[in-house]
Amino acid sequence: MKTLVAGANGQIGKQLVQLLHNSDKHTVKAMVRKEEQAEAFKQEGIETVLADLEGSVEDIQHAASDCDAVVFTAGSGGSTGSDKTLLVDLDGAIKTIEAAQQADVKRFVMVSAFQANNRENWYEPLKAYYVAKHYADRALIDSELNYTIVRPGGLLNEAGTGHIQVAENMTEGGSIPREDVAKTVLACLDEENTYKKSFDLLSGDQTIEEALKGL
Amino acid sequence: MKTLVAGANGQIGKQLVQLLHNSDKHTVKAMVRKEEQAEAFKQEGIETVLADLEGSVEDIQHAASDCDAVVFTAGSGGSTGSDKTLLVDLDGAIKTIEAAQQADVKRFVMVSAFQANNRENWYEPLKAYYVAKHYADRALIDSELNYTIVRPGGLLNEAGTGHIQVAENMTEGGSIPREDVAKTVLACLDEENTYKKSFDLLSGDQTIEEALKGL
Numbered sequence: 332m333k334t335l336v337a338g339a340n341g342q343i344g345k346q347l348v349q350l351l352h353n354s355d356k357h358t359v360k361a362m363v364r365k366e367e368q369a370e371a372f373k374q375e376g377i378e379t380v381l382a383d384l385e386g387s388v389e390d391i392q393h394a395a396s397d398c399d400a401v402v403f404t405a406g407s408g409g410s411t412g413s414d415k416t417l418l419v420d421l422d423g424a425i426k427t428i429e430a431a432q433q434a435d436v437k438r439f440v441m442v443s444a445f446q447a448n449n450r451e452n453w454y455e456p457l458k459a460y461y462v463a464k465h466y467a468d469r470a471l472i473d474s475e476l477n478y479t480i481v482r483p484g485g486l487l488n489e490a491g492t493g494h495i496q497v498a499e500n501m502t503e504g505g506s507i508p509r510e511d512v513a514k515t516v517l518a519c520l521d522e523e524n525t526y527k528k529s530f531d532l533l534s535g536d537q538t539i540e541e542a543l544k545g546l
Numbered sequence: 547m548k549t550l551v552a553g554a555n556g557q558i559g560k561q562l563v564q565l566l567h568n569s570d571k572h573t574v575k576a577m578v579r580k581e582e583q584a585e586a587f588k589q590e591g592i593e594t595v596l597a598d599l600e601g602s603v604e605d606i607q608h609a610a611s612d613c614d615a616v617v618f619t620a621g622s623g624g625s626t627g628s629d630k631t632l633l634v635d636l637d638g639a640i641k642t643i644e645a646a647q648q649a650d651v652k653r654f655v656m657v658s659a660f661q662a663n664n665r666e667n668w669y670e671p672l673k674a675y676y677v678a679k680h681y682a683d684r685a686l687i688d689s690e691l692n693y694t695i696v697r698p699g700g701l702l703n704e705a706g707t708g709h710i711q712v713a714e715n716m717t718e719g720g721s722i723p724r725e726d727v728a729k730t731v732l733a734c735l736d737e738e739n740t741y742k743k744s745f746d747l748l749s750g751d752q753t754i755e756e757a758l759k760g761l
Contacts, residue, residue: 413632417636417677466637
């Protein structure tokens with residue numbers, strides 16, 4: 332299974348690309364915006380493709396053309412302001428969904444945000460960000476793609492534990508290392524029990540495999 | 547026909563409320579966020595309701611409950627930044643669409659922006675704004691409401707001429723007085739030829755009635 336990672340240069344993206352690259356079952360193509368971002372991947376023998384989430388659907392479609400799955404884990408980041416939230420987290424995500432459909436890719440995993448599905452639970456200072464994630468997720472659900480929407484809690488940079496908890500709707504927030512998010516996304520790709528499902532994700536006490544099977 | 551105007555305190559909204567108030571065929575309810583905004587309408591005998599587009603769907607649904615139509619002409623304005631674009635122009639609009647459906651209102655007229663349907667034609671400095679309008683319009687098209695989406699060009703404050711041009715897709719931009727946008731929205735409300743249609747709107751040489759019948 333060949334997977335295009337949109338947002339390969341991001342903090343989760345980089346880890347996911349490595350995991351896919353090191354897996355026997357997977358092949359990876361890292362999608363990045365700039366040549367200098369591609370360089371580091373190329374040096375490790377990882378296939379890269381240049382495409383801009385602020386560019387055309389056609390460019391992204393071309394990037395996805397020989398892939399079986401797409402993971403969207405791009406984010407404009409906290410420092411760029413809400414203009415980029417609209418252009419990347421919302422429009423960039425939905426263009427990637429459209430591109431996947433046009434490239435006849437069937438599988439799509441979205442890295443979203445904890446409780447992005449529930450307006451009532453949006454953390455006030457990040458509300459605009461949640462709006463963008465919410466409507467990108469909705470567009471994916473309404474598409475014809477075989478989707479999984481992973482909604483992690485507060486992201487940590489510490490090493491992963493390999494232990495998580497998942498649920499279609501969590502009431503209590505929490506956190507999770509980015510490494511465990513990347514590992515969960517990897518496991519989702521071919522775990523049929525995650526097809527057409529959306530779930531919140533936090534650190535927990537089940538293995539990733541157990542947790543996903545219990546969804 | 548009783549129409550709820552969401553964004554009644556805006557520049558187009560104020561003119562539309564007056565037109566509806568002065569029409570024999572219409573009744574109007576002006577939806578505003580603050581008590582002081584309601585005061586000016588009340589002094590003229592215009593019904594008002596307080597509801598916040600950043601609040602709950604239920605509040606907007608309550609505002610729309612006894613209405614036959616909803617016009618969305620709210621905008622966060624140029625000075626508030628893209629956070630408000632996400633919260634008002636996107637999420638506020640889609641909450642109003644959901645509220646109209648839940649209140650069993652059938653008719654919905656959206657004031658959008660010229661060529662918001664075509665990503666390629668978005669004016670670069672306002673691209674984030676166009677993203678918000680684009681997905682709000684899409685949500686309306688995908689809803690079960692009997693919609694009309696009016697996409698005016700550059701908005702002018704000068705007096706209207708009563709003469710417009712409309713087309714489902716225009717290639718050349720232009721401008722139009724806000725007064726003529728308000729009059730066009732009024733005319734759309736019960737012009738069956740605009741049902742389930744979206745169109746660009748500029749100043750032109752047809753009367754509003756002729757132009758809408760020719761769509």
